[in-house]
Amino acid sequence: MSDFNSGFFVGGEACNGRVLVVDDEPDIRKVVKMTLQKAGYAVLEAENGEKAIEVINSGENRLMLDVMICDIRMPKVNGAEAIAYFRSNYPHVPLIVLTGFPDTDMATSFLRQGVVDYLVKPVEGEKLRSAVARAMEQRELARL
Amino acid sequence: MEHSDPTKVAILGAGRGGRALLDLLHQIPSIEIVGITDRDPAAPGLQRARTLHIPVTTNVPDLIGNHGVQLIMDVTGNPEMETYLKAHKPPTADILSGSASRLLWKLIQHESKLEAELLQAEKLAGIGSFAAGIAHDINNPLQLILGLAENLAEERDVAAVHEQALDIIEAVKRTSAICRDLTRYSRRASPHEDVSVSINAKLDEALKIARYASSFHDIEMLKQYQPGAAVKGNPDELLHVFVNLITNAVHAMEQAGGTLTLETRVLGGQVDIRISDTGCGIAPEKIPEIFEPFFTTKAPGKGTGLGLYNVNTIVSKMHGQITVESKVDQGSTFTLTFPHAQPAGEGSP
Numbered sequence A: 001m002s003d004f005n006s007g008f009f010v011g012g013e014a015c016n017g018r019v020l021v022v023d024d025e026p027d028i029r030k031v032v033k034m035t036l037q038k039a040g041y042a043v044l045e046a047e048n049g050e051k052a053i054e055v056i057n058s059g060e061n062r063l064m065l066d067v068m069i070c071d072i073r074m075p076k077v078n079g080a081e082a083i084a085y086f087r088s089n090y091p092h093v094p095l096i097v098l099t100g101f102p103d104t105d106m107a108t109s110f111l112r113q114g115v116v117d118y119l120v121k122p123v124e125g126e127k128l129r130s131a132v133a134r135a136m137e138q139r140e141l142a143r144l
Numbered sequence B: 001m002e003h004s005d006p007t008k009v010a011i012l013g014a015g016r017g018g019r020a021l022l023d024l025l026h027q028i029p030s031i032e033i034v035g036i037t038d039r040d041p042a043a044p045g046l047q048r049a050r051t052l053h054i055p056v057t058t059n060v061p062d063l064i065g066n067h068g069v070q071l072i073m074d075v076t077g078n079p080e081m082e083t084y085l086k087a088h089k090p091p092t093a094d095i096l097s098g099s100a101s102r103l104l105w106k107l108i109q110h111e112s113k114l115e116a117e118l119l120q121a122e123k124l125a126g127i128g129s130f131a132a133g134i135a136h137d138i139n140n141p142l143q144l145i146l147g148l149a150e151n152l153a154e155e156r157d158v159a160a161v162h163e164q165a166l167d168i169i170e171a172v173k174r175t176s177a178i179c180r181d182l183t184r185y186s187r188r189a190s191p192h193e194d195v196s197v198s199i200n201a202k203l204d205e206a207l208k209i210a211r212y213a214s215s216f217h218d219i220e221m222l223k224q225y226q227p228g229a230a231v232k233g234n235p236d237e238l239l240h241v242f243v244n245l246i247t248n249a250v251h252a253m254e255q256a257g258g259t260l261t262l263e264t265r266v267l268g269g270q271v272d273i274r275i276s277d278t279g280c281g282i283a284p285e286k287i288p289e290i291f292e293p294f295f296t297t298k299a300p301g302k303g304t305g306l307g308l309y310n311v312n313t314i315v316s317k318m319h320g321q322i323t324v325e326s327k328v329d330q331g332s333t334f335t336l337t338f339p340h341a342q343p344a345g346e347g348s349p
Helices: A026-037 A049-057 A079-089 A104-112 A125-143 B016-026 B044-051 B060-065 B079-088 B098-128 B131-152 B158-186 B199-213 B235-252 B307-317
Strands: A008-010 A013-015 A017-022 A041-046 A067-070 A095-099 A117-120 B007-012 B031-037 B071-074 B094-096 B195-198 B219-224 B230-233 B258-267 B270-276 B321-327 B331-339
Touching: A017 A026, A017 A049, A017 A125, A026 A041, A026 A125, A026 B131, A041 A049, A049 A067, A049 A079, A067 A079, A067 A125, A079 A095, A095 A104, A095 A125, A104 A117, A117 A125, A125 B131, B007 B016, B007 B060, B016 B031, B016 B044, B016 B098, B031 B044, B031 B060, B060 B079, B071 B079, B071 B098, B094 B098, B098 B158, B098 B235, B098 B307, B131 B158, B131 B199, B158 B199, B195 B199, B195 B235, B199 B235, B199 B258, B199 B270, B230 B235, B230 B331, B235 B258, B235 B270, B235 B307, B235 B331, B307 B321
Parallel strands: A017 A041, A017 A067, A067 A095, A095 A117, B007 B031, B007 B071, B071 B094, B219 B258
Antiparallel strands: A008 A013, B195 B230, B258 B270, B270 B331, B321 B331
């Protein structure tokens, strides 16, 4: 499912895509990275919305970033603000929300803003990988 | 209502009834307690009177005869005392005894029960706002546990298995600590007798609870604790006071972040506890209202308006004082002052 022929190379290894994980908890970034690396994704990390904006604006990431996974409850620019920023400035980068607090109103508002998926922690690896794969499909369409 | 001179009251009997009466009357400015008496020198009301610097005596004739007493409150429950008072009271003094004093005692008990109910209601209403914080703090470790366990199912490297298993154990401990803290906080304040409470530890405990109620992101913490700060009181109620004040401080800094300062100081037989924020502040015309019941500046459904009212009730009950300094857009400081508790425990005069 996660095999895309658009794969490029990171550090000499085949890469199915570049994913940015934004979460203030190092544990979450670690375990999401672990889960996605298994499916051949290269994972970048940011601890808050502000750092995420830095990462996304730095060097080649601007062009190469494929998918973002973003928490809501975070310090500095919080998730909701960051998501609004990313949706208006980088509409071509699909976004997945991964949050510890299920909130229907918030989910609806995010999905309306074009967020690909709204996942509630704890999420199984398989579910996360398939959400990323779906987001990758969107990314491919945006490239056409 | 307004008397220029306080009414002079003598309390006869210093058991639980006498002590409750003392606690209540002591808070009323228009009443002066000229003395309290009991046959038992270790009676709880006499101990309380000593900490409040109210005269204690065993000499009933002197107490009722020589201090300009206007009201004699007899809660001894002793029929002989009733007879004695009828025969010996000064002509200008009124007596409250027998069934009248029993009725008063019941009313006081009823009020203290209502007070406890109000406290619990406000606490439980507040816990509703913890949902987001609790979900965040439980689901994050759960995500770690799930991810690691999925990985362990395939992991071949023994060292990695070992390390990840330890991470899981840590995450489980963290999660169970959340439940322990919250159940301890949400239970009804235990009615046990006042004990010496270490203020610094209580503030830290409150900080943990307050983190569920509000986001501490963008808030810098400053602690200036003086070791050994202790006050006498109910630990559960004191925790409630601190959670309330810390939560308010953090809410005041919700928009722009800031610094939360917790400070304790022991000086001249007193303990000062200061909780300061650098948040939005309180408008000067609002300050006199903040301790009133149902006063709130929060949006409908966000606050009960009972927080500071309950804080004030508990602080007065503990014979403490609460003061506020606040400047709009600069922040607020709440200062609590209590008598410093004797670490060895009081008892002998």
